[in-house]
Amino acid sequence: MNICKTIIEVRDVLQGIRSEGKSIGFVPTMGALHQGHLSLIQASKENCDFTIASIFVNPTQFNNPEDLKNYPKTLDEDVEKLIGAECDVLFLPDGQEIYPSKPQLKISFDGIADQLEGEFRPGHFDGVALVVSKLFNIIQPNHAFFGQKDLQQFFIVKSLVDQLNYPIQLNMVSTARESNGLAMSSRNMRLSAAERSDAALLHQSLRMAQERLLQGGNIKLVKEEVQELFDVSERLALEYFEIINTDDFKTTDATKEKKKVALCIAANIGQVRLIDNLMLIS
Numbered sequence: 001m002n003i004c005k006t007i008i009e010v011r012d013v014l015q016g017i018r019s020e021g022k023s024i025g026f027v028p029t030m031g032a033l034h035q036g037h038l039s040l041i042q043a044s045k046e047n048c049d050f051t052i053a054s055i056f057v058n059p060t061q062f063n064n065p066e067d068l069k070n071y072p073k074t075l076d077e078d079v080e081k082l083i084g085a086e087c088d089v090l091f092l093p094d095g096q097e098i099y100p101s102k103p104q105l106k107i108s109f110d111g112i113a114d115q116l117e118g119e120f121r122p123g124h125f126d127g128v129a130l131v132v133s134k135l136f137n138i139i140q141p142n143h144a145f146f147g148q149k150d151l152q153q154f155f156i157v158k159s160l161v162d163q164l165n166y167p168i169q170l171n172m173v174s175t176a177r178e179s180n181g182l183a184m185s186s187r188n189m190r191l192s193a194a195e196r197s198d199a200a201l202l203h204q205s206l207r208m209a210q211e212r213l214l215q216g217g218n219i220k221l222v223k224e225e226v227q228e229l230f231d232v233s234e235r236l237a238l239e240y241f242e243i244i245n246t247d248d249f250k251t252t253d254a255t256k257e258k259k260k261v262a263l264c265i266a267a268n269i270g271q272v273r274l275i276d277n278l279m280l281i282s
């Protein structure tokens, strides 16, 4: 696997690939790779001739400096995993390469970014949109792959691609889960064994709520039931549980356009914040 640390280097390699008429699949990451990331690499390999991953812990998307400081960094293991997954190139820029000066451009989203993650992590999606558009301009992939765990991020990136006319096909890959249902996340590395076990409650409550709603259950009661599950948990504190329409990420009564309805949850366990979601009908 070729590791490119500069924009000049990576553009040079990709220029050669493009001139051979090969399609390029891109998997942007912040490292601390797990099976979820590797399933994105696998999806790229199945759909494209050439796969490039990036590892860059993007400071502009962290509204909490402690969260940025504590974000897990496991570069040597990440490189091993990417080699094992037969990724062709790793783009590994440093902060100076991506932000040579303080960014003066701000990409902000109205509407779709106001709720859920946007509400609890102000500015988060502005930082995601900025770095993703930089990476898309540098890599110029044909396809890009994102995980369903970050559902709102996927729809923000989709809006970015539509509004800025990027000629990139976006692909959403299903959430990879631990055997207890916990959605795989780089943040799980910071959980103790007991916390990891308790954190399965996020997925369990989503499943319970999905079942109740599909049986015609009342949304207000279902939301109360989810809150009660968290009230009796010793370690977990529910931040939000919402039923939204993926067109605008606003809450919905889930009766119309069921295929666009998603159940989204966020909770804190110790110092770690976890999110998860399920489509009402998958």
Ligand code: PAF
Binding pocket: 028, 029, 030, 056, 058, 061, 128, 131, 132, 150, 153
């Ligand atoms: O999902 C992530 O890991 C990040 O938000 C992304 C898309 C790599 C942008 O920094």
